[in-house]
Amino acid sequence: MKFEFCPKCGMKLTPQTIGDEGLVPFCTNCERPWFSFSYPCVICLVINENNEIALIKQSYGEDRYVCVAGYIKQGENAEECAIREVKEEIGLDVESVRFIASYSYEKRDNLMLGFVCFAKSCDFTLSCEVDKATWFTANEAEYKLKNASIALQLLMDYLRIR
Ligand SMILES: [Zn+2]
Structure with a gap:
């Protein structure tokens, strides 16, 4: 801006x-x-106790898997935003968050703060913005995210340091 x-x-x-x-x-x-x-904004790599990763398909936009993400509200900190977005979009209660790295996404003029969000595997409750949510292994997620540049970077950064 x-x-x-x-x-x-x-x-x-x-x-x-x-x-x-x-x-x-x-x-x-x-x-x-x-x-x-x-x-x-935040981008969230949601991981369960089996090291599976939750990816979503949005009801708007292209037909591909992405990570949960959203804009930080005024007065909210980034961790609160990550926890809120995961709850809103797929209905999971995040137990802990860990900041991984930040990414400049020039196409949409965003500074994306990348978090890993740990949550227990349970049934998803999807918001109207989300068509589908699925748990994937890290290998599967890497393949599914091959066209999602920032999400893929976040995944690779997390796998490198975990
Ligand atoms: Zn003025």
Whole structure:
């Protein structure tokens, strides 16, 4: 997200040098900079006690498996978001989360924070955004995610350090 107009007062922003940051869009009315940023969201590798990985197919978008993911709400921390998204999308109670790495997804201007979410294997309760959820072995998941770039990176990063 790159600001052209002030989100608060609507005035056109003008570049102003801010310390080490260089030129930053600045509102001379509100006297504050509006830094460019990528929307933060979480991507969750959901793993059960048998080391199986839950992947989903969304009811919108392409017909392929992806990881549970979602935008961080204002005032929420990333761990809370990961736990909430897993509950909302597939109905599992996450027992613990572990941060793995962050990924810049330029196509959608997102900063994706990658977590492993440990949950007990049980029946999925799907949200209306999710068509299908399935447990896969790590090998199967790697194959299913071959066209999902960030999810695959998260899986490979997790397998390397676990
Ligand atoms: Zn302003």
